[in-house]
Amino acid sequence: xxxxxxxxxxxxxxxxxxxxxxxxxxxxxxxxxxxxxxxxxxxxxxxxxxxxxxxxxxxxxxxxxxxxxxxxxxxxxxxxxxxxxxxxxxxxxxxxxxxxxxxxxxxxxxxxxxxxxxxxxxxxxxxxxxxxxxxxxxxxxxxxxxxxxxxxxxxxxxxxxxxxxxxxxxxxxxxxxxxxxxxxxxxxxxxxxxxxxxxxxxxxxxxxxxxxxxxxxxxxxxxxxxxxxxxxxxxxxxxxxxxxxxxxxxxxxxxxxxxxxxxxxxxxxxxxxxxxxxxxxxxxxxxxxxxxxxxxxxxxxxxxxxxxxxxxxxxxxxxxxxxxxxxxxxxx
Amino acid sequence: xxxxxxxxxxxxxxxxxxxxxxxxxxxxxxxxxxxxxxxxxxxxxxxxxxxxxxxxxxxxxxxxxxxxxxxxxxxxxxxxxxxxxxxxxxxxxxxxxxxxxxxxxxxxxxxxxxxxxxxxxxxxxxxxxxxxxxxxxxxxxxxxxxxxxxxxxxxxxxxxxxxxxxxxxxxxxxxxxxxxxxxxxxxxxxxxxxxxxxxxxxxxxxxxxxxxxxxxxxxxxxxxxxxxxxxxxxxxxxxxxxxxxxxxxxxxxxxxxxxxxxxxxxxxxxxxxxxxxxxxxxxxxxxxxxxxxxxxxxxxxxxxxxxxxxxxxxxxxxxxxxxxxxxxxxxx
DNA sequence: ATGAAAGCGCTAACAT
DNA sequence: ATGTTAGCGCTTTCAT
Numbered sequence: 001x002x003x004x005x006x007x008x009x010x011x012x013x014x015x016x017x018x019x020x021x022x023x024x025x026x027x028x029x030x031x032x033x034x035x036x037x038x039x040x041x042x043x044x045x046x047x048x049x050x051x052x053x054x055x056x057x058x059x060x061x062x063x064x065x066x067x068x069x070x071x072x073x074x075x076x077x078x079x080x081x082x083x084x085x086x087x088x089x090x091x092x093x094x095x096x097x098x099x100x101x102x103x104x105x106x107x108x109x110x111x112x113x114x115x116x117x118x119x120x121x122x123x124x125x126x127x128x129x130x131x132x133x134x135x136x137x138x139x140x141x142x143x144x145x146x147x148x149x150x151x152x153x154x155x156x157x158x159x160x161x162x163x164x165x166x167x168x169x170x171x172x173x174x175x176x177x178x179x180x181x182x183x184x185x186x187x188x189x190x191x192x193x194x195x196x197x198x199x200x201x202x203x204x205x206x207x208x209x210x211x212x213x214x215x216x217x218x219x220x221x222x223x224x225x226x227x228x229x230x231x232x233x234x235x236x237x238x239x240x241x242x243x244x245x246x247x248x249x250x251x252x253x254x255x256x257x258x259x260x261x262x263x264x265x266x267x268x269x270x271x272x273x274x275x276x277x278x279x280x281x282x283x284x285x286x287x288x289x290x291x292x293x294x295x296x297x298x299x300x301x302x303x304x305x306x307x308x309x310x311x312x313x314x315x316x317x318x319x320x321x322x323x324x325x326x327x328x329x330x331x332x
Numbered sequence: 333x334x335x336x337x338x339x340x341x342x343x344x345x346x347x348x349x350x351x352x353x354x355x356x357x358x359x360x361x362x363x364x365x366x367x368x369x370x371x372x373x374x375x376x377x378x379x380x381x382x383x384x385x386x387x388x389x390x391x392x393x394x395x396x397x398x399x400x401x402x403x404x405x406x407x408x409x410x411x412x413x414x415x416x417x418x419x420x421x422x423x424x425x426x427x428x429x430x431x432x433x434x435x436x437x438x439x440x441x442x443x444x445x446x447x448x449x450x451x452x453x454x455x456x457x458x459x460x461x462x463x464x465x466x467x468x469x470x471x472x473x474x475x476x477x478x479x480x481x482x483x484x485x486x487x488x489x490x491x492x493x494x495x496x497x498x499x500x501x502x503x504x505x506x507x508x509x510x511x512x513x514x515x516x517x518x519x520x521x522x523x524x525x526x527x528x529x530x531x532x533x534x535x536x537x538x539x540x541x542x543x544x545x546x547x548x549x550x551x552x553x554x555x556x557x558x559x560x561x562x563x564x565x566x567x568x569x570x571x572x573x574x575x576x577x578x579x580x581x582x583x584x585x586x587x588x589x590x591x592x593x594x595x596x597x598x599x600x601x602x603x604x605x606x607x608x609x610x611x612x613x614x615x616x617x618x619x620x621x622x623x624x625x626x627x628x629x630x631x632x633x634x635x636x637x638x639x640x641x642x643x644x645x646x647x648x649x650x651x652x653x654x655x656x657x658x659x660x661x662x663x664x
Numbered sequence: 665a666t667g668a669a670a671g672c673g674c675t676a677a678c679a680t
Numbered sequence: 681a682t683g684t685t686a687g688c689g690c691t692t693t694c695a696t
Contacts, residue, residue, distance in 0.1 A: 001389075003673055014683045019675055027681060044465075046444040050382040050391070051673035054688045057333075059382070068411060075407065079400060082428060091442070093425055096414060110423070112378040133376075137333075219610040252610045278551040278584045280612050335689055346667045351691055359665060383689035386672045668695080679684075 002045050010043075011036050022047055053115045061091045062301060063111060063119040068096035071217060071245055072273040073288070074122050077144065080294030081120060088302045090117065099184070101127055108133060118301045120144060124185045140304035144297050146186050152304065152312045154297050158187050161286045161319040162194025163201070165268050166240055168284070168321055170202050173330035174238035174266060177204070179211040180225035180250055181242035188217070191242045191270065217242060222249020230257065237265055237330050244269035244276045244285055251281070251326065266327035281325035289317050334377050342375075343368050354379055385447045393423045394633060395443060395451040400428035403549060403577055404605040405620070406454050409476065412626030413452060420634045422449065431516070433459055440465060450633045452476060456517045472636035476629050478518050484636065484644040486629050490519050493618045493651040494526025495533070497600050498572055500616070500653055502534050505662035506570035506598060509536070511543040512557035512582055513574035520549070523574045523602065549574060554581020562589065569597055569662045576601035576608045576617055583613070583658065598659035613657035621649050 004022075008015040013032060020028050021036045039045075053059035062085060064078055082092050093114065097107045104127045111119065112133070118140035125131070134141045135150055147153035169177050179195045182188035192211050199206045212228045214221035222241060226249065229239065241247035247269030254261045261267050261281060269276065272287035296315055303309040336354075340347040345364060352360045353368045371377075385391035394417060396410055414424050425446065429439045436459045443451065444465070450472035457463070466473045467482055479485035501509050511527045514520035524543050531538045544560045546553035554573060558581065561571065573579035579601030583593045593599050593613060601608065604619035628647055635641040 001673090004675095005673080015674075016676085016684080017682060020682090023675080029681060032681090044444065046441050048386075048447065048673050049445040050386045050447055051688090052675080054380075054382050054386065054673080054690095055675045057688070068414070072404075079428075082400070096411075109378050112376065113381040115380065115382050219607065223610070248607065248610050251612065255612050275551065275580065275607060278555070278580050280584065280587050333689095336691095337689080347690075348667060348692080349665085352666090355691080361665060364665090380689050383672090384691080386674095386689080387691045389672070666696085668693105670691105670693085672690090674688090675686105677684105677686085680682085 001048070002043055004045075004047065007036065007039055007043065007045050010039050057115070058117050059091075059115040060089060061093055061114070061116055062305075063093050063095055063114065063116045065095045065097060065107065065119065065121045065123050065125065067123045068098050069216070069218075070096075070122075071243065071271075072275065073243070073271040073290075074145075076274065076290055077294055078122060080290055081122075081144075081297050084295050084298035085302075088298060090302075097123060097125070104130060118142075118305045120297060120301060121146075124187075140301055140310070142297050142301045142304075144293065147314050150312055152300050153314045154293055154300065154317065155187075155314070156288050156293075156317045156319045158190035159194035159197065162191040162240070162242075162270070163198040164194075164319075164321055165270065165286050166195050166198035167202075168323070169238040169240065169266060169268060169327065170198065170204070172238070172266065172327060173332065175204055175330070176236040177210070177238045177240065178229050178236045179240045179242070180222060180229065180246050181211055181213055182215065182217050182221070182246075183213040184215060184217075188213070188242055191240075195240055214246070217246055219245045219249035219252070222246035223253045224249070226250040226253035238327070239265060239267050241267060241269050244271045244273045244283055247283055247285070247326070248275075248279060262326050262328040263331075266330070268327050272322055277324065284324045284327040285322050287320045287322050289319065293317050333380070334375055336377075336379065339368065339371055339375065339377050342371050389447065390449050391423075391447040392421060393425055393446070393448055394637075395425050395427055395446065395448045397427045397429060397439065397451065397453045397455050397457065399455045400430050401548070401550075402428075402454075403575065403603075404607065405575070405603040405622075406477075408606065408622055409626055410454060412622055413454075413476075413629050416627050416630035417634075420630060422634075429455060429457070436462060450474075450637045452629060452633060453478075456519075472633055472642070474629050474633045474636075476625065479646050482644055484632050485646045486625055486632065486649065487519075487646070488620050488625075488649045488651045490522035491526035491529065494523040494572070494574075494602070495530040496526075496651075496653055497602065497618050498527050498530035499534075500655070501570040501572065501598060501600060501659065502530065502536070504570070504598065504659060505664070507536055507662070508568040509542070509570045509572065510561050510568045511572045511574070512554060512561065512578050513543055513545055514547065514549050514553075514578075515545040516547060516549075520545070520574055527572055546578070549578055551577045551581035551584070554578035555585045556581070558582040558585040570659070571597060571599050573599060573601050576603045576605045576615055579615055579617070579658070580607075580611065594658050594660040595663075598662070600659050604654055609656065616656045616659040617654050619652045619654050621651065625649050 095107045121143045124146045143153040181192045212225045214225045269285040272285045276283035336347045339350045427439045453475045456478045475485040513524045544557045546557045586593045601617040604617045608615035
């Protein structure tokens with residue numbers, strides 16, 4: 001490995017001068033600068049990151065905590081965040097965490113071992129020790145798609161969005177509406193809450209069993225959820241799925257059962273993942289403003305890190321109902 | 333940040349002893365070991381990774397180079413690789429690269445700045461400087477889904493698999509078969525090659541224009557490709573799409589045009605991504621053995637790193653044709 | 665068994 | 681403007 005000393009030696013100057021050149025300080029003789037730059041060029045020298053972050057006590061690296069089974073929404077979100085972070089000069093390091101508490105603890109330990117400038121959570125960690133650490137060390141942090149007291153957060157109004165999704169169904173004349181959600185994370189419960197609220201507001205009677213809660217927000221469990229719904233009571237004309245993946249699985253089962261979507265049963269999803277506009281039928285769904293959210297997440301973190309601003313307010317983004325083919329007017 | 337010195341001071345011992353305990357050396361008094369362990373426990377001390385990798389000249393970290401627009405196949409693959417690497421005690425750091433050459437250069441520079449134990453390419457880098465660096469420094473490397481002379485690689489026989497995919501179509505009685513592929517990467521050209529070979533072997537005449545090459549392997553471009561195919565000549569009964577995403581877009585256009593899939597046009601994909609078994613119609617496709625490939629990639633790299641073995645042969649995995657609903661016998 | 669000291673690659677404070 | 685020096689947190693000789 002080629003180091004700063006090698007460059008210094010080759011140039012016949014001190015490491016300090018090379019360092020100055022590398023870091024763009026201006027108190028360096030133009031002649032020497034040029035000479036050093038040339039040597040760097042031809043040797044392909046790049047400063048060692050570990051050494052750099054050790055002296056500087058910062059790494060220009062931010063961590064992103066994300067479920068190891070991240071879904072497509074999360075996948076799109078972190079790509080955008082990554083892109084913005086890069087424009088601010090940060091690198092990214094991922095912490096994939098599984099559902100077990102032990103995995104969250106491992107993640108916390110890794111986090112402690114790294115010299116991070118900040119951290120973004122796209123995954124709702126359950127152990128309090130994690131947030132305690134963040135709060136205690138004052139490590140700049142942003143939570144995305146959920147919130148935690150004392151930490152800046154960015155998300156949409158999940159309940160309101162869900163209510164709107166259900167209202168779309170109600171507006172189409174549906175009265176017998178079910179839901180598939182998950183109980184693993186806050187957003188799943190919030191979306192269910194919004195579902196109940198819409199029904200209540202429309203004077204449509206409902207019971208707890210109107211929602212089936214599945215363990216994961218995947219298409220596989222979307223199938224499971226729809227089968228369960230069908231088993232409980234076939235008498236419904238619309239279903240609200242808490243994520244698009246869930247909706248895709250639900251439609252799959254409908255099709256297998258010879259039930260048409262949307263003619264017999266309308267299905268609405270949530271997230272508007274890429275694939276949703278290509279499948280048959282195209283999915284009606286709630287779109288979260290990925291681009292803006294991603295930008296704001298990166299920007300908020302950057303502000304905290306650079307000490308420009310460190311308020312930890314929640315930033316609530318607006319969503320949009322995207323009407324496509326998977327929902328239609330209720331048969332009368 | 334709490335350091336090894338803090339622990340040493342609290343224990344009234346030297347940093348060296350703490351280091352020995354942390355690293356499980358056995359030449360430490362049992363009493364003291366216990367005492368130190370306790371302090372570590374209550375303080376939540378974790379050794380700093382940057383400092384560690386600096387002295388050790390290794391980081392227990394491997395880099396994964398992946399397109400920033402990674403598709404679902406790649407996404408599944410790297411999750412599996414990550415899982416295996418973890419069992420070997422490695423951490424992972426991602427290098428997202430875009431299509432531009434400049435992005436590949438940036439990636440190379442970042443790579444140089446990191447103290448990596450090894451690297452995995454799930455993305456076919458184009459600039460030779462990249463491979464030169466790998467070869468010159470002897471950094472343990474594995475390429476996945478493509479190969480490069482002198483570097484260990486893991487992949488399926490793309491051409492043979494494609495030939496088999498097309499043979500499935502031919503076996504179903506199809507004679508007028510088209511293809512949608514991409515020319516961006518070797519695998520796209522290989523898959524097209526397999527397509528031509530199958531046709532040739534079956535004495536079916538073909539022309540270059542039987543394949544439309546699109547810039548990206550996404551559903552969006554699957555739509556584009558199918559539109560182009562329809563424009564050129566509507567007279568075909570089957571299409572081979574080089575990836576499942578492409579197939580999904582292709583089916584979308586068919587549906588929009590009132591052409592039934594598979595009754596009017598059969599469509600076969602490649603990769604067997606998760607979603608393929610949930611969409612309507614379920615996709616007939618070629619499955620790459622993700623699990624085994626992922627394991628072998630991690631294992632091969634680990635062997636190189638630990639010097640157990642450093643041969644750079646290509647490992648070719650077997651694939652499997654998965655027949656589902658998007659293909660059927662040709663109308664006669 | 666334990667501690668002191670050197671050094672990994674780098675930057676910044678301090679001299680000059 | 682440039683070099684010398686100290687030190688970031690850690691591990692590893694080398695003494696003892």
